[in-house]
Amino acid sequence: MGRLVAISNRIPLGDNPSGGLVVALDDALRSSGGLWVGFSGETAEAPADDLTFHDGAAFQRASFDLTPEDHDTYYLGYSNSVLWPVCHGRADLMRILPEYLDGYRRVNERIARMLVPHLRPGDRIWVQDYQLFPLAQELRRLGVTAPIGHFLHIPFPGPTDCATLPNPAELFDWLSHYDLVGFQAQRDLDNFAASARSLSDLEQLSDNRFRVAERDMRAGVFPIGIDAQAFLAEAEGAREEDRMRSLTGAQIMIGVDRLDYSKGIPQRFRAFQALLEGDPSLTEKVMLLQIAPPTRESVDAYQQIREETEHLAGRINGQFATVNWTPIRFIHRPIPRNELAGLYRQARIGLVTPLADGMNLVAKEYVAAQDPADPGVLILSRFAGAAEAMTEALIINPHDPGELAQAMHQAIAMPLDERRSRHAALLRGVVEQDVGWWSKTYLDALA
Ligand code: ADQ
Numbered sequence: 097m098g099r100l101v102a103i104s105n106r107i108p109l110g111d112n113p114s115g116g117l118v119v120a121l122d123d124a125l126r127s128s129g130g131l132w133v134g135f136s137g138e139t140a141e142a143p144a145d146d147l148t149f150h151d152g153a154a155f156q157r158a159s160f161d162l163t164p165e166d167h168d169t170y171y172l173g174y175s176n177s178v179l180w181p182v183c184h185g186r187a188d189l190m191r192i193l194p195e196y197l198d199g200y201r202r203v204n205e206r207i208a209r210m211l212v213p214h215l216r217p218g219d220r221i222w223v224q225d226y227q228l229f230p231l232a233q234e235l236r237r238l239g240v241t242a243p244i245g246h247f248l249h250i251p252f253p254g255p256t257d258c259a260t261l262p263n264p265a266e267l268f269d270w271l272s273h274y275d276l277v278g279f280q281a282q283r284d285l286d287n288f289a290a291s292a293r294s295l296s297d298l299e300q301l302s303d304n305r306f307r308v309a310e311r312d313m314r315a316g317v318f319p320i321g322i323d324a325q326a327f328l329a330e331a332e333g334a335r336e337e338d339r340m341r342s343l344t345g346a347q348i349m350i351g352v353d354r355l356d357y358s359k360g361i362p363q364r365f366r367a368f369q370a371l372l373e374g375d376p377s378l379t380e381k382v383m384l385l386q387i388a389p390p391t392r393e394s395v396d397a398y399q400q401i402r403e404e405t406e407h408l409a410g411r412i413n414g415q416f417a418t419v420n421w422t423p424i425r426f427i428h429r430p431i432p433r434n435e436l437a438g439l440y441r442q443a444r445i446g447l448v449t450p451l452a453d454g455m456n457l458v459a460k461e462y463v464a465a466q467d468p469a470d471p472g473v474l475i476l477s478r479f480a481g482a483a484e485a486m487t488e489a490l491i492i493n494p495h496d497p498g499e500l501a502q503a504m505h506q507a508i509a510m511p512l513d514e515r516r517s518r519h520a521a522l523l524r525g526v527v528e529q530d531v532g533w534w535s536k537t538y539l540d541a542l543a
Contacts, residue, residue, distance in 0.1 A: 098218030098242075100130035100539070103207065105171070105227035107134025107159050109150060116320070116457040117224060117249055123323055124535035125155040132157050133211060135171075139164045147210050160210055162203065169199025175227040176392055178261065183226065183250045184358040184452040187260035189397045197262060201230060208234035215240065220542060223274070225249045232273035245276040245542040247318065250454040251481070252284040258291040268296030272308045276542045278318040280454040281481035285317050318538045319485060321530040322460045327437060331465035334438025346383040346421065347508060350443035352436065352458045353450075355388040355428070357401045360449040360477060360494040365408045365424065367449075367500035372416050372423060374501060380421040382508065385443065389430045440465035445507045446474045448482070449494040455481040459489070463522045471519035473507035475500070485525050488518040 102125060108118050125132055133147060136159035143161035150157045162170070173196030181189040208231055215221075221244045223231045232244045258264050268291075271277055279285050285304070292298040298306045298313075306313045349368070353359040368384050388405070392398045409424045416423045431439070440446065446462035459474060459482040466472055476482060476489035483491055490503045 104224035170203035174200035204230040229270040246274045247278040254287040255294045264295040277315045324530040327464040330437035348443040349445040351386045351447040355390045367497040370501040453480040488521040
């Protein structure tokens with residue numbers, strides 16, 4: 097089998113990769129060998145026009161720098177101020193500037209140019225996520241005939257949201273140059289088909305085959321997973337002293353998210369407030385531990401979500417705290433994975449309440465980290481891709497604080513045998529459809 101060449105927006109050059117996509121790709125490349133190409137994270141006024149290779153991994157890694165202008169227009173601009181909000185149902189937060197789309201096209205064209213000299217016969221090319229939609233088209237222009245696949249980690253928008261893009265038809269043109277486009281959930285494939293029908297010339301040949309201008313494209317659903325065995329081991333090995341023993345007495349509800357407006361953190365806080373307002377006997381008995389490192393802080397919408405969540409946590413704490421108890425603990429730092437696993441294991445309730453989410457790996461990590469003899473309860477938004485398979489979680493609508501507070505109540509009171517049977521079913525899915533399963537199923541389909 098030929099080499100796997102993976103391209104993602106960012107490539108981690110440190111020792112401990114974290115973040116969903118990064119861990120998944122690291123794992124896939126470790127088992128197959130190959131080359132991983134991505135942005136170094138550094139900007140420079142005149143970056144080299146070739147890839148820089150790095151030693152020290154089980155596979156080859158190569159990075160490139162961006163100019164500050166390209167970083168602003170391609171990454172912060174079109175990727176994260178246009179595509180991200182639209183794909184997460186927040187067209188109201190979109191910011192359209194003409195230079196964004198120019199920068200996005202320019203960077204994709206440059207990545208293709210830098211990549212081509214390093215390709216070998218037999219390579220399979222796997223492009224990751226929304227920052228790189230045009231890459232296949234650019235590679236084909238340069239004569240690349242290798243199989244090229246794309247995997248979209250975030251939701252695909254339906255026709256109404258798609259139509260808010262400045263260039264909906266171009267989005268489908270970009271995608272039509274891939275041999276296989278992978279989505280997280282059936283919902284995304286359905287949205288793709290519906291949006292293609294109303295906004296593009298793509299003709300749908302069957303459930304997962306599309307054609308335009310003599311080009312055939314396949315699409316499919318490949319739900320991403322975690323490295324479940326590694327996470328189980330982390331959680332079992334988590335040292336007692338790493339855990340929050342000192343806080344107990346109170347049952348812990350845990351939320352772990354990048355601080356992003358798609359994750360439903362204010363909605364979660366309001367539901368917790370409703371829970372405490374509705375049941376004063378819970379005073380000092382439950383606490384919400386929210387771990388949410390800020391991201392993309394130079395984008396306005398991210399400054400706003402930070403202010404909103406901090407303000408809300410402060411208000412709720414002011415309303416309910418006692419001398420011995422702070423109801424919400426809000427941590428803005430990333431946490432090492434082994435510590436995270438220990439915290440998940442100790443939390444009685446896992447709160448995964450995004451308003452929109454491609455998959456959400458925290459839901460799977462929480463399940464994998466539980467003690468099967470005395471497991472906690474997962475509360476999961478119906479708008480996470482994870483909800484399609486994780487049906488034994490308490491599935492909720494995160495917009496409804498009453499419904500979410502009710503699920504919190506149900507989770508706190510849930511008898512041990514029900515917790516065990518729900519957890520066993522969830523764990524089976526997380527272990528069977530792990531990250532190795534994900535990359536293998538995708539790459540088999542690409543071949
Ligand atoms: P994200 O939006 O980043 O990923 P998610 O799937 O939850 O969302 O992955 C986040 C990862 O970062 C998890 O592994 C989590 O443990 C880790 N993480 C978050 N906060 C952390 C903290 N404070 N400290 C340490 N680790 C932290 C995108 C899509 C998702 C999709 C993934 C993978 O938005 O829908 O599931 O890609 O495809």
